[in-house]
Amino acid sequence: MTQRASRKSHPRPTQLASAVRLHWKAALLVAAAMAGQTLLTLAQPWPLRSMIDHVVKNPAEAHDLAARYNLMEFILVSVRGFVQEDRFHFLFQGIFLLALIYCGNALLLYVQNMALASLGQRVVLTIRERLFSHLVALPHNYFEKARTGDLTSRISKDTADAQDILESILTVLIRSLPTIVGILVVSFTMDWIYALTFLMVIPVVYWANVFFSRRTREAVRKQRRIEGALASNVQEAFYYHKAVTSLSLESEIIDDFLEGGRESAEHAVRAGRFQGMLTASMDMLVGATSLLVLFVGILRIIHGCLTVGQLMVFLSYLNSLFKPIRELSKFASRWAKSAAALERIEEIMALNPLEVGASDLPHAVPAPRFRGHVEFRDVWFGYEKDHPILQDFRLAAAAGERVALVGDSGSGKSTILHLLMRLYDPDRGTVAIDGRDIRDFTLASLRGQMAVVLQDSYIFRMSVRENIAMAKPGASEEEITAAARAAGAHDFIQRLPQGYDTQLGEGGGGLSGGQKRRLAIARAILRDAPIVILDEPTVGLDAASEKRVMEAIGRLTRGRTTFMVTHQLATIMDFDRIVVLSGGKVVESGRHEDLIRADGLYRRLWESQQAGEDSSRAPVG
Numbered sequence: 001m002t003q004r005a006s007r008k009s010h011p012r013p014t015q016l017a018s019a020v021r022l023h024w025k026a027a028l029l030v031a032a033a034m035a036g037q038t039l040l041t042l043a044q045p046w047p048l049r050s051m052i053d054h055v056v057k058n059p060a061e062a063h064d065l066a067a068r069y070n071l072m073e074f075i076l077v078s079v080r081g082f083v084q085e086d087r088f089h090f091l092f093q094g095i096f097l098l099a100l101i102y103c104g105n106a107l108l109l110y111v112q113n114m115a116l117a118s119l120g121q122r123v124v125l126t127i128r129e130r131l132f133s134h135l136v137a138l139p140h141n142y143f144e145k146a147r148t149g150d151l152t153s154r155i156s157k158d159t160a161d162a163q164d165i166l167e168s169i170l171t172v173l174i175r176s177l178p179t180i181v182g183i184l185v186v187s188f189t190m191d192w193i194y195a196l197t198f199l200m201v202i203p204v205v206y207w208a209n210v211f212f213s214r215r216t217r218e219a220v221r222k223q224r225r226i227e228g229a230l231a232s233n234v235q236e237a238f239y240y241h242k243a244v245t246s247l248s249l250e251s252e253i254i255d256d257f258l259e260g261g262r263e264s265a266e267h268a269v270r271a272g273r274f275q276g277m278l279t280a281s282m283d284m285l286v287g288a289t290s291l292l293v294l295f296v297g298i299l300r301i302i303h304g305c306l307t308v309g310q311l312m313v314f315l316s317y318l319n320s321l322f323k324p325i326r327e328l329s330k331f332a333s334r335w336a337k338s339a340a341a342l343e344r345i346e347e348i349m350a351l352n353p354l355e356v357g358a359s360d361l362p363h364a365v366p367a368p369r370f371r372g373h374v375e376f377r378d379v380w381f382g383y384e385k386d387h388p389i390l391q392d393f394r395l396a397a398a399a400g401e402r403v404a405l406v407g408d409s410g411s412g413k414s415t416i417l418h419l420l421m422r423l424y425d426p427d428r429g430t431v432a433i434d435g436r437d438i439r440d441f442t443l444a445s446l447r448g449q450m451a452v453v454l455q456d457s458y459i460f461r462m463s464v465r466e467n468i469a470m471a472k473p474g475a476s477e478e479e480i481t482a483a484a485r486a487a488g489a490h491d492f493i494q495r496l497p498q499g500y501d502t503q504l505g506e507g508g509g510g511l512s513g514g515q516k517r518r519l520a521i522a523r524a525i526l527r528d529a530p531i532v533i534l535d536e537p538t539v540g541l542d543a544a545s546e547k548r549v550m551e552a553i554g555r556l557t558r559g560r561t562t563f564m565v566t567h568q569l570a571t572i573m574d575f576d577r578i579v580v581l582s583g584g585k586v587v588e589s590g591r592h593e594d595l596i597r598a599d600g601l602y603r604r605l606w607e608s609q610q611a612g613e614d615s616s617r618a619p620v621g
């Protein structure tokens with residue numbers, strides 16, 4: 001049972017990193033473009049500095065020019081200066097360098113955006129694929145407790161949010177950090193006293209970011225959980241719409257929805273508040289630091305330790321430093337959302353199928369084609385710890401034998417089928433096919449040799465043909481039609497508006513219960529499996545439908561080892577063996593006539609069913 005307990009490991013942020021590693025070329029391109037921009041941003045104030053310092057050193061010249069000439073003269077003198085004299089060389093050089101920097105920046109920005117969009121999409125797709133494959137391959141018992149709406153939102157929304165976090169991480173790592181380092185290096189080499197002004201600000205900015213982001217993230221995480229639950233409720237309401245309306249549950253469902261929506265909104269408002277505080281405190285910090293830098297800077301200029309151009313460089317660096325930080329603070333709630341989303345993805349990826357339930361064991365090998373000799377050897381099993389459903393259960397079916405499992409409700413009939421399909425593993429004992437423990441085989445090769453028809457026929461939203469063909473990928477048209485004929489489904493399929501091409505609704509909308517069942521039988525016939533599993537295939541059908549379905553089942557099960565769970569004893573009178581269960585144990589076993597003669601539980605079930613049928617047929621009044 002310990003195997004079955006679903007355990008959560010602590011989330012590790014590995015998915016994003018490994019997806020990025022997989023697309024390292026695109027990541028490298030983004031990083032190179034960002035790094036190039038950072039370098040250009042760091043270089044940008046220098047031409048400005050040399051121009052300003054040049055002008056400040058020659059103030060009379062500058063002042064003279066502006067005061068003496070009108071506009072036309074000013075332009076003419078300036079152009080002559082550029083063409084004939086060396087006087088404006090500093091200006092020409094500065095403008096040229098700045099123009100180069102701006103063009104380079106624009107080009108790199110374009111490359112960065114292109115590469116980032118492509119990297120983001122590829123990373124999202126990779127995470128989505130991995131998450132979906134991991135989820136689909138998880139053992140069945142995981143889905144009994146999981147909320148499917150929540151899982152859907154993890155696959156669609158949470159994975160998409162990974163792109164945001166990727167963008168944020170790259171911005172911080174490749175843009176902000178080098179900018180900070182560049183500023184510190186340049187500042188210390190120019191004027192270390194002045195550099196201390198910067199240094200003081202960094203921890204405050206960091207602390208404010210961490211403090212408010214953490215709170216925003218907590219609020220967003222709660223909001224996400226509630227939204228996941230809401231999505232599950234919505235999905236349930238639509239899926240069971242018939243039950244919802246027939247039980248008049250609409251108002252309760254709407255109330256639940258509104259309640260969840262209100263809770264989610266409260267957390268969203270909370271997140272917004274922290275986000276607002278973060279943005280405001282960042283703005284205040286930027287303002288205060290700029291003032292401090294200006295104040296100290298002018299004092300340093302007066303003391304002759306700094307030039308005006310150098311102050312310009314500092315101010316420009318400060319702006320470049322705060323730009324990404326302010327941007328990030330504005331995106332704090334997006335960042336928080338993405339971080340919460342990544343955690344939710346990691347949570348699922350950390351589930352080890354072997355710990356969750358029945359899955360491929362490391363030594364499993366593909367099963368050979370089965371003859372179909374099935375054995376349950378001293379099997380103990382319970383869904384919950386300390387609540388065994390089957391105790392010391394033994395049953396053997398020869399290859400090709402048709403076995404019916406009957407008994408009281410809750411006696412463990414379907415559980416036996418679950419163990420045979422390896423939806424669960426026994427706590428003790430073994431289930432064996434052709435003498436080998438089924439755990440030795442890979443799940444795909446084991447289940448690939450079983451044809452299953454359940455109470456719910458599982459019709460998918462695709463054409464009739466595709467619904468049948470999914471049992472055998474690549475099946476020919478003749479094989480599909482032959483299977484449909486054998487299942488007694490061909491005639492009604494041909495009467496459908498587009499025959500085999502008719503698109504079916506989710507859950508088989510548009511077909512009657514009996515038609516759905518026969519479609520499922522056609523699928524099982526096409527599978528051509530040595531083992532057939534049927535769980536109450538005729539339940540809920542009228543007498544005529546039941547007859548047609550049983551004829552189809554007769555053709556499906558011919559020569560194949562069959563296990564059929566049923567309450568309708570009249571449908572199994574010709575079975576090779578009827579196994580009667582009570583409280584998880586076999587109490588009787590034999591053919592119909594033998595069991596009637598034995599005068600035990602089977603006979604009582606049979607007689608009560610006959611009496612029920614007689615009374616239902618008796619004329620009223």
Ligand SMILES: Nc1ncnc2c1ncn2[C@@H]1O[C@H](COP(=O)(O)OP(=O)(O)OP(=O)(O)O)[C@@H](O)[C@H]1O
Pocket residue numbers: 144383384389407408409410411412413414415416565
């Ligand atoms: N997924 C599950 N988790 C926990 N308990 C379960 C689960 N499925 C079945 N059970 C319990 O195991 C017992 C046997 O169930 P099972 O479905 O095998 O009985 P059954 O004989 O097929 O019943 P029925 O004829 O009503 O379908 C029941 O008490 C049931 O409540």
